[in-house]
Amino acid sequence: MPNLMQTGIEGLDRILRGGFQYHNSIILKGAPGCGKTTLGMQIIRNGAVQFGEPGIIVLFEQFPQQLYRDVEAYGWNIRELEEQGRLRVIFTEPEQVFTSDKIADPPLVAAIHDATMEIGARRILVDSVSHILQATSEGRESRDLLLRFINRLKSIGLTPIMTAEAEPREGAIGVEEYLADCVLLLASEGSAGRSFPLRQIAVRKTRGQDHLRGRHMFRITGNGVEVFPRMIAERGNGSRPGEEAKSLARVSSGVNGLDSILGGGYTRGTSTIVAGMPGAFKTTLGMQFAIGGGEIGERGLVVTFGESPEFLTRVMEEKGLRIRDRLGDGTLRIWPVAPGGMPMEELLFRLEKEMEAGTVSRLFVDSLNDIERSIENPAHYKDIISAFPALCERHGVTALFTQKMDEFSGNVPLASIRYASIFDGIIYLGTIEIESAVHKVISVLKMRGGDYSSDLREITCGAKGLEVRDKFVGLSGVLSGNAQGQYKKTVEDLFQPLYFVRDFIDILAQTEMEPEQRSQILGNLQNEANRLVQKLEAHFDIRSAGEQKKTP
Secondary structure: OOOEEOOOOHHHHHHOOOOEEOOOOEEEEEOOOOOHHHHHHHHHHHHHHHOOOOEEEEEOOOOHHHHHHHHHOOOOOHHHHHHOOOEEEEEOOHHHHOOOOOOOOOHHHHHHHHHHHHHOOOEEEEEOHHHHHHOOOOOHHHHHHHHHHHHHHHHHOOEEEEEEEOOOOOOOOOHHHHHOOEEEEEEEEOOOOOOOOEEEEEEEEEOOOOOOOOEEEEEEEOOEEEEEOOOOOOOOOOOOOOOOOOOOOEEOOOOEOHHHHOOOOEEOOOEEEEEEOOOOOHHHHHHHHHHOOHHHOOOEEEEEEOOOHHHHHHHHHHOOOOHHHHHHHOOEEEEEEOOOOOOHHHHHHHHHHHHHOOOOOEEEEEOHHHHHHOOOOHHHHHHHHHHHHHHHHHOOOEEEEEEEOOOOOOOOHHHHOOOOOOOOEEEEEEEEEEOOEEEEEEEEEEEOOOOOOOOOEEEEEEOOEEEEEEEOOOEEOOOOOOOEEOOHHHHHHHHHHHHHHHHHHHHHHHOOOOHHHHHHHHHHHHHHHHHHHHHHHHHHOOOOHHHHHHOO
16 A cells, blocks of 8 residues: 555545545635635644644635634644644735746745745645636636646645635636646535535545545534545445454344244344334334343444433333443443434444444444435435445444334235345334234344244233244234234133133042032132133123123
């Protein structure tokens, strides 16, 4: 890999495959307010602070006092760097680029040369070259002047970084872009329903190096510019870097009875959609999975949209999940994200950093619907959402994503679940009515890498969270929510007293016994008969003969 000039902005260096080529001329171009100057200042400042490369800042319209004041908002002390000989600020006018002497350097170039010799500068920011171009007449003169200026900076030993204003006519390309070796385009757009402007950066060209193509999100924060590269949905092998592939390794669901129908649990590194109507235990299933690895040291991370960690914790604690214990020992973290409050590229970038650091083994995201609402352009839904399971697979992280469904087709269930082809597993949670009572149903519709069971089972929530229970034997149409037939479990409950009655009758008929013992058995027989009557009355919603006589 060639020796590259790092910007110190992690996301931007990733886009540039490590940084800029030394001595390449770089243009940062965009409309007013898009962050050009801030980005350029940050690259110069990072060079001096992080990489031992002193820098020069050339200003044409902003006084140094304004610069010192503005960058203090990011915690940057430019005065201190100047005093230490790691930075030099030159305030000048565009006319200082001109000279009538064909041998001597123009005044500005001479000043830059002297500063370079004094502090050993390696980088320079010129804010902006548009002022230089506007100070000349149109045509060949401006082009030649700028080209001589850029080449002279390179010959001094500097890597020139220059800001430039975007052309008023959309799609137009300025002369500075033809002359520069690398061009970065910055844009900032307001958006309804967002608390921040939508900022994007794209590399138009880079000579002598590769880069990550496309538009990438960035934000200006209290620490300066943060760039979030567009994530590419490249699959891995299901293992963490440095580990052998674990294609058959199992991760427990944390739900009693679910692992058995999953064939031992989720396959490590897979991503599963938990889909269903509201109130079907989707969030509870995900939370139980996230905390399920705490006892064996597996760390869970929960990304929740619109719900505060305090509220989510309280609700889950009421369902028997020991969320506070896991938050306390550090095996669980909750990231709250306001819907539309963060670009999904940023979320992916932050998740990748966590996974690279090995601080997350289980991921639960609630929900895919909120991810969609946070994506500005619907045409990008599939690309961005598919990056989530790809990221998890590359780092061996097992993940669950909930998806709220507005409707469900029992005949073609997978057709009702968006992005089913992208994810490794699909679990459906729903509700059905059986004999005037509402039951919750769970079914595994798809699971890559596992010998799963497609049985339809009941799922309940008790004092210790969720539990997968019996099959819905004897019923059809369960997935569609329109169950038909006789639920075998209900029939078995009705028959149980009959079995006791039959056994007591056999005992009375075949055994000689004392009157007291016979009386006790007859009492038991009467109790079981009454129990059967009560069950039948409740099942068929009828009143006993005694109650009917009381009715006028």
